[in-house]
Amino acid sequence: MAHKIALVCVVALAYITAVAAADRTTLSQEVRDAEQAFANTMAARDHVAFTRHLADDAVFFNGEKAIRGKAAIASAWKAFFDGANPPFSWSPETVEVLDSGTLAHSSGPVFDPNGKRVGTFNSIWRRAPDGAWQVVFDKGCSACQCGRAQTTGDDGQQADSG
Numbered sequence: 001m002a003h004k005i006a007l008v009c010v011v012a013l014a015y016i017t018a019v020a021a022a023d024r025t026t027l028s029q030e031v032r033d034a035e036q037a038f039a040n041t042m043a044a045r046d047h048v049a050f051t052r053h054l055a056d057d058a059v060f061f062n063g064e065k066a067i068r069g070k071a072a073i074a075s076a077w078k079a080f081f082d083g084a085n086p087p088f089s090w091s092p093e094t095v096e097v098l099d100s101g102t103l104a105h106s107s108g109p110v111f112d113p114n115g116k117r118v119g120t121f122n123s124i125w126r127r128a129p130d131g132a133w134q135v136v137f138d139k140g141c142s143a144c145q146c147g148r149a150q151t152t153g154d155d156g157q158q159a160d161s162g
Contacts, residue, residue: 027097031104031125034133035092038123042089047074047081053135055126061139088112090121102127103136110140117143 034053041050051074060067060076067076080087093108103126110119124137 023101024097024099027101027104027127028095031097031106031133032092032095034125035095035106035108035123038135039090039092042080042086045081045084045086047078050074050077050081055128055134055136058134058136058138060137085113088118104133110143119143 038050038053041047041053051070054070054073056070057068058070058073060073062076067073088110090110091108092106095104095106097104103124105122105124107120107122109117110121112118119140119142121138121140123135125133126136127133
């Protein structure tokens with residue numbers, strides 16, 4: 001009898017694990033789609049649609065300065081939507097969702113108008129009670145302009161490692 005109970009528990013655990021993985025896959029795709037829709041607002045020059053992706057309590061970083069709240073972020077980003085052509089674009093490359101399905105991280109490249117990679121964005125998304133994903137944190141960083149890697153030699157001087 002104990003073996004049957006153990007077998008049932010193992011089968012149930014395997015099923016729950018498979019369902020959780022499927023749910024994370026579905027949720028990851030939802031976040032990827034939300035991030036892409038968010039990025040598309042820039043390409044479409046649609047500032048109103050952009051603001052719909054922001055949580056009321058969102059925080060966006062501008063360098064080391066934090067911009068707090070949907071209204072302040074919308075105001076700070078308005079200038080990026082002026083003009084016929086977007087000043088940059090972005091696209092999700094990686095997405096990870098917490099097992100709870102409540103928070104997610106998306107990251108990917110940022111491109112200048114000529115298609116040159118100029119940075120990487122990192123966004124944290126929160127799932128609202130209605131199931132919609134909203135950005136709660138956003139921070140970008142410049143693309144690495146690193147040449148060949150440098151190391152420090154025994155004498156303390158930098159030496160080319162390539």
